[in-house]
Amino acid sequence: MSRAWNVSGHERHTVLLIAKSALAATVAWWVAHDLLRAASAAFAPFSAVLTMQVTIHRSVWQSLRYIAAVVAGVALQAGIGLLVGPDLLAFVVTALVALVLGQWRALGEQRAQVGTAAFFAFSTYVSSSAHGDRAAALGQIVLLVLVGCGIGLVVNLGIAPPLRLRSADQGLRLLATEMEALLDDMAEHLDSGDLDADRAEQWRTAGARLEQAVVQARAGLDTAESSVPFNPRRLLPAHRGRLAFDRHRQVLGALERAVHQLGSLTRSLSQWRDTEHTFTYAPTLRAYADFARRLRDIARALAALDGETPGGGAPEMRRSAVLAQRALQRLLDCAGTYELPLADSSRPYGVLVVEATRLMEEFQNTCDVLQGTADR
Incomplete structure (x- = not known):
C-alpha cells in the first residue's frame, strides 16, 4: 500500500481500479435497490464492476459486448418461454441455444454471458406468474445491466481516467x-x-x-x-x-x-x-x-x-x-x-x-x- 501511495506504477493503478470499482458498484446498487426497487438488483453492481477495465477504450468495448450478450440471452429466453412455456423442456432448449450463441466470436470475452443471462432470465421467468410480470421482469434485467454499465463508464471516465502511456x-x-x-x-x-x-x-x-x-x-x-x-x-x-x-x-x-x-x-x-x-x-x-x-x-x-x-x-x-x-x-x-x-x-x-x-x-x-x- 505504501508503494502505491509513493510511486506511480502498477500498484497505484491496481489500488485506484479497486477503489473506482467499489464506488461504481455501490452507486449501482443504490440506484437499483433503493431507487428502482429492483428484484434482481445485483445485476447492476455486477455490471458496473465488469465494465471497469484498465483503459476507457476497453471499458467501452467490453460494455457493448456485455450488453449484447445479456440482451441476446434474455431475448432468447423470452422467445423460447413464449413458444414452449416455463418447463424443463424450455430450459433444455434455452441451454442448448444459449451455449451455441456463446461461441459467437464477435462477443469476445463476454461470450459466456449469453448463457449466464439466459439462465438468470429463465429463473426470473418461472418465478413470475403472469405474462405481463414475466415481460417486465426480463426487461428489468436489461435495464439493470444498462444502469450498471452506464455508472461504471461514468466513474471510470470521470475519476482519473486511466492513461497508461x-x-x-x-x-x-x-x-x-x-x-x-x-x-x-x-x-x-x-x-x-x-x-x-x-x-x-x-x-x-x-x-x-x-x-x-x-x-x-x-x-x-x-x-x-x-x-x-x-x-x-x-x-x-x-x-x-x-x-x-x-x-x-x-x-x-x-x-x-x-x-x-x-x-x-x-x-x-x-x-x-x-x-x-x-x-x-x-x-x-x-x-x-x-x-x-x-x-x-x-x-x-x-x-x-x-x-x-x-x-x-x-x-x-x-x-x-x-x-x-x-x-x-x-x-x-x-x-x-x-x-x-x-x-x-x-x-x-x-x-x-x-x-x-x-x-x-x-x-x-x-x-x-x-x-x-x-x-x-
Missing part, C-alpha cells in the same frame, strides 16, 4: 534490461573462455526470459495505445506529442528480431562448446566478447531512456553503435586471420558470424529509429 516505455526498458544482463554475462565468460555446459544452459534460460519480456513489452504497448481513445486526458498539454507509438513499435520490432538472433547465437555457442576445443580459437572468442560488450552498452542506454524526452538517449546510443560496428569488424577480421571454417555447415562458426552481423543490423536499426525521433 508509461506502460509502453516500461515494457521496452524491461526488455532492454534483460538483454543487457545476458550480453554482459556472455561478454564476461566469452572473454575468459568459460563455455561449460552450465553456462550454456544459463544462457538458454536467459534467452527464454527475453522471449517472455518481448511478450510483456508488446502487451504494455497495446495497453498504452488502447488507453488513448475516448480518454479526455489525451487533450492535456502535458501529453502532447506522447500519444503516438510508431517509435515504440519500430524499436520493439527491432529488439524482438534481436532476441531471436541472440537465441540462435546462444545455441551456436553451446554447439561450439560441445564440438570444439575453445582454446583453438581463443582470439575469436575474445573478439566476440568485445562485440557482445558493445551491444550491451547499447542495451544499457536503451534501458535508461526517459519516455518524457523521446530520443534523449540517442547520442549515447549512436556512439555505442559506432563502437559496436568497429568491434564487429575486428571480429570479422579475426575470423579471417585465424581461418575459421565458416563454410562448414556442420560446425558453428559460420552461424556465429552471421548472427553477429544480424544482431548489429537490428541494434543499429534501433539506434536509427531513436535518432530519427531526436531529430524531429
